[in-house]
Amino acid sequence: MRVAQTPFGLNFRDNRTRGILYQWLCVAGVAAAGLYLFGNVSQNLARQNIATGFSYLWREAGFVISQSPINYQPSDTYAKALLVGILNTIRVSILASIVATIIGTLVGIGRLSSNPLFARLMLLYVEALRNVPLLLLLFLSYAVIVTILPPVREALQLLPFVFLSNSGLAVPAVAWNIDHTIIAATLVAGCALAFGYARHLTHRRIESGADQARWPLIGVLVFGPGVLAWLILRPDLTFSLPEPGRFRLAGGTRLTPEFVALLVGLALSASANVAEIVRSGILSIRKGQREAAAALGLRPARIMRLVILPQALRVIIPPMTSAYLNVFKNSSLAIAIGYPDVVMVSNTTMNQTGQAIEPVALFMLVYLGLSITISLFMNWYNTRVALRQR
Incomplete structure (x- = not known):
């Protein structure tokens, strides 16, 4: 019996054809809804004389950011503040x-x-942290740091030019310039070369059975490019030393209470989930693997490091992706303790410019990009450790 064809040669009785058609209809519906919402929002904003667009990014920001990994001044643009x-x-x-x-x-x-x-005790650690909201952990860690540590006037001098107070840990810093960046890049490149060479030697040993000394040449590959770049560039080493003042510690660089509190809160909250992931991954390995390794004379620590954990990685890596994604997304709670993350900078931008949609869209795009990057990297690593059929 001949199947009726459409004018375009499509057979709508075919499941694959219908599936593709439904997907395109869904995409078209989402696009149409997006265009309608965009037009509606644009009309309402124009009716209220509210500026739209991203031209505000190139205007002067005019606000201070307490912590910045790059050189930033209030006279810089909103784009740099967002960065x-x-x-x-x-x-x-x-x-x-x-x-x-x-x-x-x-x-x-x-x-x-x-x-x-x-x-x-480990069970108590896990249950306590998994059942306490992250926001409370942030408040608790911040309150402990600010309450226990002395004020700036009574800062503790741990080492020469190293001071600890409720305003943070102040340590000497190097005046960074482009030469230092080049040297750091060469060190990273050296580490990449050493890693590639080590893998090459491993494959050669597996194929031929001949072992070759690694460490002399690997050490040269790691530190050689950096030392060579240092000898060529000869960068200036200018140190900024912290000095206690009446109201603050001037000079040097600081680990602020906000940064430490956020780091502690995120790490403790995520570590409880990581612990359960690791435990389940270890339990997925059959008991015979441990017994066989023990029969060969391996100690428990070496059994865990060389036999159990490498096999458990195949079970651990997929759920760890979700744990890392949660860390990045939960960092948006930093605004509660005053850490200047992308959400806090965007909120300040919204208050000054009166534009809310564009900053919100930008930091949503930032979190989307970070999440996709983490997922791609973890999926790549998962394929590297997955079992392959011969």
């Missing part, structure tokens, strides 16, 4: 993810300890 907020968000989120991974891995392994008291 500072983005960099602050990325910096604290990456550090919190690293700290949460280390603590969570140790706690997850500790939950499986044969010592019942230690295992229950």
